Structures are given as C-alpha cells and as structure tokens.
Amino acid sequence: MERRIDAFLEKQAEGGLLRCLTEVFPLGGGKMLSGGREYVNFSSNDYLGLSSHPALARAAADALSSGAGSSASRLMSGSTQSHHILEDRTARFKGKPASLVFNSGYQANVGIISALCGKGDAVFSDRLNHASIVDGIRLSGARCFRFRHNDAGHLEELLKRERNKYRGALIVTETVFSMDGDIAPLEAIVRLKRAHDCVLMVDEAHATGIFGKNGSGLAGPAGGVDIIMGTFSKALGGFGAYAATSAAVRDYLVNTCRSFIYSTSLPPSVIAADLAALDLVRREPHRREVLLANARYFRDKLKAKGFQVKGDSQIVPVIVGGNKEAVRLSEFLKGKGYWVTPVRPPTVPQGQARLRISLTFDHSKEVLERLVRDMGEAVRASWRRSA
Ligand SMILES: Cc1ncc(COP(=O)(O)O)c(C=O)c1O
Secondary structure: OHHHHHHHHHHHHHOOOOOOOOOOEEEEOOEEEEOOEEEEEOOOOOOOOOOOOHHHHHHHHHHHHHOOOOOOEOOOOOOOHHHHHHHHHHHHHHOOOEEEEEOOHHHHHHHHHHHHOOOOOEEEEEOOOOHHHHHHHHHHOOEEEEEOOOOHHHHHHHHHHHHHHOOOEEEEEEOEOOOOOOEOOHHHHHHHHHHOOOEEEEEOOOOOOOOOHHHOOOHHHHOOOOEEEEEOOOOOOOOOEEEEEOHHHHHHHHHHOHHHHOOEOOOHHHHHHHHHHHHHHHHOOHHHHHHHHHHHHHHHHHHHOOOOEOOOOOEEEEEEEOHHHHHHHHHHHHHOOEEOOEEOOOOOOOOOEEEEEEOOOOOOHHHHHHHHHHHHHHHHHHHHHHO
16 A cells, blocks of 8 residues: 555656645735745635635624534534524525535535435536536446536437436536636526426536626526535635525435535534625625626736636636646746646646636736736746747
8 A cells, every 4th residue: 555655646746746735824815925925826716805804704703602613413403593594595695495504515516416316317417527526426326427518519419318218317517617717508508407307406616706696606597407506615705515406405405415414514603704705795796896807807818918718707727738837837927926826637637737817806907917927928938948
C-alpha cells in the first residue's frame, strides 16, 4: 500500500497534477493573504461578496448563544426551529412547496440521487456534471447514460433508445456549470423530461443568488423541474445546501436519504447566517447586476486579446490546454498579486486545463482591466521564451 501511495504521488508530480493545500487568510473585499502577501482572490465562489458581510457575521454571532453545535442529527434532536424556518424560506425562494436542508452540496447530491434511484432505473446525466452528482449516480447502482455537454439533441437520442428499458428515469444537470460557466438548455430538457416520463433534478449551486427573479436561480421560472438542489455556500456566502421539491419527495428523503439521516445537523450559527444571506440577496439586487455586467465586460476584453474564453456567467474559464502551462500561467499571475488556481484533470477533461476565473461583486472594473493586461503580458512573455 505505501509503495502504491509513493508511486502515485510521484506520477502526479511528473504530470503537473499534484495538488497541495495552501494556507490562506481571507481579508474580505475580494482579497486574501497567503505567505504574508496580499492577493486579489479570483478563486472563490463568494460571488456576491456576502461571506464577509456584517449582517451574516452578526446573525451567526447572535445564534452562537444557543450553542456552537447542533448536537444531533435532524431525526434525533437536531431539527431546531431555525432549520424549519430556513426550509420554509428556501421553499418560497425557489417557488416549491417544500425544501430540505443538507449539510453540504456534496452530501445533498450523493444522498438525493442514491435515495431516488436504484438498480433497474436509469440516470441521464450531463457529461460535465459535478463530481458529487457522478458519485451519487455510482452509489445508486442505476444505469448511467451521459449526454454530451448541454446537448439536448443527444439527450433526446439516448432517451428514445434507452428510456423504455428501465423502470424509472432521472435526468440531472447543473443549471450554471461550475467549471465552464455556461448555462443548460433548461426549456428543451423540461420538454424531454415530460415527453419521456422522467424526473428532472437540477443543481443550482452556481446560479442561486445570481440569476433569475430575486436571484432565485434559473429553475423556478422554467417550471417542470422536480428537484431543485442548491447550496448556501457560494453566492449566499454561508454554508450548507438544500433540495426544493414537493412535500412528498421531501418526506421520502427524510425517510431514505442516508447522507441526511446519518449526519449531525448544521449548527444554529450557520443556519442564522444562511437566513441573513437570503434576506440580503432579495434586498440588494445591485450586487448580482454589477457582477454580471462586469463579467460580460471582462469576457469581451479577454476575447479581444485572443484568449479562448468559455461561459455566460460570473465564472470565466480561460482554456490553456496543457496542465503545466496552466500552472505556469497561474504562477505568473500570482507574481502579479492575483490568486487564480489552475483547474486540471480529472476536474476538467484531458487537454482542457484552465484558469477558472471566478468574479465577485468586490472585483472592480479597474482590477479586471489590470488582470486582462497582465494576462496579455504573460502570454507575450511565454511567446518570447519559446521563440
Ligand atoms: C455544481 C456543484 N454542486 C455541488 C457542489 C458541492 O457543494 P458544497 O461545496 O456545498 O459541498 C459544488 C461545489 O463545488 C458544485 O460546484
């Protein structure tokens, strides 16, 4: 076993794929410290800048008086009034009759999919879906069919060929994709789900707080989505996750979903911060408006400089290709005071290593212009090196 571990680590290092943990200290305002140096942080999902908002800190601090931990799982004695209030508020926010809070997005996806599906069922899953969705499908034992990314035509082909061979069928997609920043063709997927008698689940981790009426995401207005999963940990600046759905599915999950049942519930301070974030998202729409306008501006500037840029959201992936090249570009930008971690396989497909530039409300247009200029300089420097 030890030899296998050493060999693995060596191989990862040779391929530019070794991951290391780096100690950081968040400063708020889109900045952070690492190794005694200040950086502009372009690798955080704190899209609206709410994680350091005083309203969240105040709400969390007040709730600490009732205890640091919740002391039990929901079904024992950990289902506090605040958990139920958060569930009612989330259901309303998402336009669904009910919702259930989970300890994390990872636990939600793994638990929900493996509770809903089993042997004899089929899952139709976008090829670029998050690892937590992939793991939920694996754990379920259902047969998985992966459709080409955002390709409703390919999904239809698979449904026509395979759907009738299985008892139940689930279609699952992210609405805003975490590594590509692009948006699923939800209306077409809803039509297919109806035509082929499937259940539709979407993951709104990166859409919630940013898109839709009051920042409620993309799934509510489209209708026809059976389970809307999302997180409090990204644009909402808090922690935890939820599934907004029917009362029956909620009850079913309470009775069957192992990642929900067998885990201590979120502490009151976290729930209080999540509630404060839901208020802020509704009260301060300018945060998402400024963010999306800046993202459009930044993407256009990068394209004008000849960068290969993907997406239609606050997530701006710049495709570099090779793993080592992505690491080198990230290191160059670090030298200029930007924290942009490279994303490499298996998180993204082979040959598509990238800088996933994650914009937040705290990044001013001036900072974005400076980043574009410095990225241009990085490319010119590497051209000079290879000439
Ligand atoms: C699309 C998607 N779903 C689920 C998760 C997991 O959420 P959490 O970080 O709350 O576990 C993530 C987080 O990276 C994500 O990007």
